[in-house]
Amino acid sequence: MRPLNVSDYRELARRRLPRGVFEYVDRGTEDEVAMRALRDSLDALKLVPKVLADVASIDLSTQVFGKAQALPVIVAPTAMAGLLWYDGEVALARAARDAGIPFCISTQSITSIEAIAASAPAADLWFQLYVWENRGLTQDLLSRVRGAGVETLVLTADTPASPKKEWNVRNGFSIPIVPSLRAGMDVALHPRWLARVLLRHLLRTGMPTYAHYPEAFKTRITRSAVTSDLRIDNRLTWDDLRELRRRWPGRLVVKGILGLDDAQRAHDCGADGIVVSSHGGRNLDSAPSPIDVLPAIADRLAARLTVLADSGIRRGSDIVKYLASGAQAVMIGRALLYGIAAGGEAGAVDVLALLRDELERTLAFLGEPEARNLSSENLRRSHSLAQRAT
Ligand SMILES: Cc1cc2nc3c(=O)[nH]c(=O)nc-3n(C[C@H](O)[C@H](O)[C@H](O)COP(=O)(O)O)c2cc1C
Known part of the structure; x- marks a missing residue:
């Protein structure tokens, strides 16, 4: 099957990955209400076509933090992309570089920031930070991040609790992975993944680990009990954001904001940017869809x-x-993860090319040759949604 869209890539990823790994990527949390709401709210929003406009030359470029980007897209930070494809994080970094966009490395990636930077020279690398309970170790990590030349730091603020992902537990894919007959059978039924991903890890560097854990703490993800030092700190407050602002000299972005007041406070604490995000419907299952709260936040x-x-x-x-x-x-998170699961770097490159093509076609229908000129004038909310909003 030649994949024609992200959904085709999802299907390829579903076939290639053990069920536990696929569902870890693909699914949401609890009853997946937030994930369904994401799709519903995006589908309910309509775009207004404008006819007889010259759209022979479409320009998708933009500037983010003063840097030119070929596309208005950043590859989202995603934990453990290296489990989908050997060196998956490097594949994402290279695909992003070739598309002229940044790649945001996750604190929980399988490949370290130094290794990604070495394997993807000239990539625009951002870093996503989870603050650990041990703040000294968090500072050490930040020094590494600065040392690697990162300018943009993304503090993820929307994960003060571990979301309840029940299928992960059933599939034996909780972190740490609990060995089970079911998980073993699952892997055995996917020999290609076993050979191309897991065995390569095992032969080269051992069982995949969170690469940014300090050496002394590195626990294989199959082993039990990650030390509390490296738990995501749920005592984090706005004071910590101010402190981070004082210490981090580069751009500082707060990810996971859905409320107007929080957006305002992030600004008041000196953040350079925010990501209005429901973490892909993976955290709070009753979270609003970002597309519904974004206009008010952006307006302000x-x-x-x-x-x-x-x-x-x-x-x-x-x-x-x-x-x-x-x-x-x-x-963009999952769409690119489906891409690397299906075909590594080439898969991610193709997903970005498909999205670019769809963007261009959509802009042509809207009679809008420049993506950066899009505004609420191009939108028409459906009747029912407008009623709900009033
Ligand atoms: C498998 C997976 C792992 C993720 N890991 C992280 C992470 O480590 N840090 C983070 O801030 N967000 C993480 N996210 C959330 C993404 O950064 C992003 O907000 C989300 O994927 C966007 O939704 P989408 O997947 O529908 O594009 C993860 C998402 C997925 C799918």
């Missing part, structure tokens, strides 16, 4: 800080809707 703050957004993007038209709702650029 886009002139003062950079407003990014993510969650649920599967088509170029979804990107257009986020941009028209006030985002400067979007982050």
Whole structure:
């Protein structure tokens, strides 16, 4: 099957990955209400076509934090992309570089920032930070991040609790992985993944680990009990954001904001940007869809800080809707993970090319040759949604 869209890539990923790994990537939390809401809210938002406009030359470029990007897209930070494809994080970094966009490395990646930087020279690397309970170790990590030349730090603020992902538990894919007959059978039924991903890890560096854990703490993800030092700190407050602002000299972005007051406070604490995000429907299952709260946040703050957004993007038209709702650029998670699961770097490159093509076609239908000119004028909310909003 030649994949024609993100959904085709999802299907390829589903076939290639052990069920436990696929569902870890693909699914949401609890009853997946937030994930369904993401799709529903994006589909409910309509784009208004404009006819007889010259759209022979479409320009998708933009500037984020003063840097030119070929597309209004940033590759979202995703934990453990290296479990989908050997060196998956490097594949994502290279695909992003070749598309002229940044790649945001996750604190929980399988490949370290130094190794990614070495294997993807000239990539624009951002870093996503989870603050650990041990703040000294967090500072050490930040020094590494600075040492690697990162300019943009993304503090993820929306994960004060571990979300309840029941299928992960059933599949034996909780972290740490609990060995089970079911998980073993699952892996055995996917020999290609076993040979190309897991065995390569085992032969070269051993069982995959969170690469940014300090050496002394590195626990194989199959082993029990990650030390509390490296738990995501749920005592984090706005004071910590101010402190981080004082210490981090580069751009500082707060990811996971859905409320107007929080967006304002992030700005007041000195953040340069925010990501309006429901973490892809993976954290709070009753979270609102970012596309529904984005216009009010962007109206109030886009002139003062950079407003990014993510969650649920599967088509170029979804990107257009986020941009028209006030985002400067979007982050994309799963769509690219399906790409690397199906074909490594080439898969990610192709997913970005498909989205670029869909973006161009959508802009042509809207009679809008420049993506950066999109605005609420291009949108028409469906009747029922408008009623709900009033
Ligand atoms: C498998 C997976 C792992 C993720 N890991 C992280 C992470 O380590 N840090 C983080 O801030 N967000 C993480 N996210 C959330 C993404 O950064 C992003 O917000 C989300 O994927 C956007 O939704 P989408 O997948 O529908 O594009 C993860 C998402 C997925 C799918």
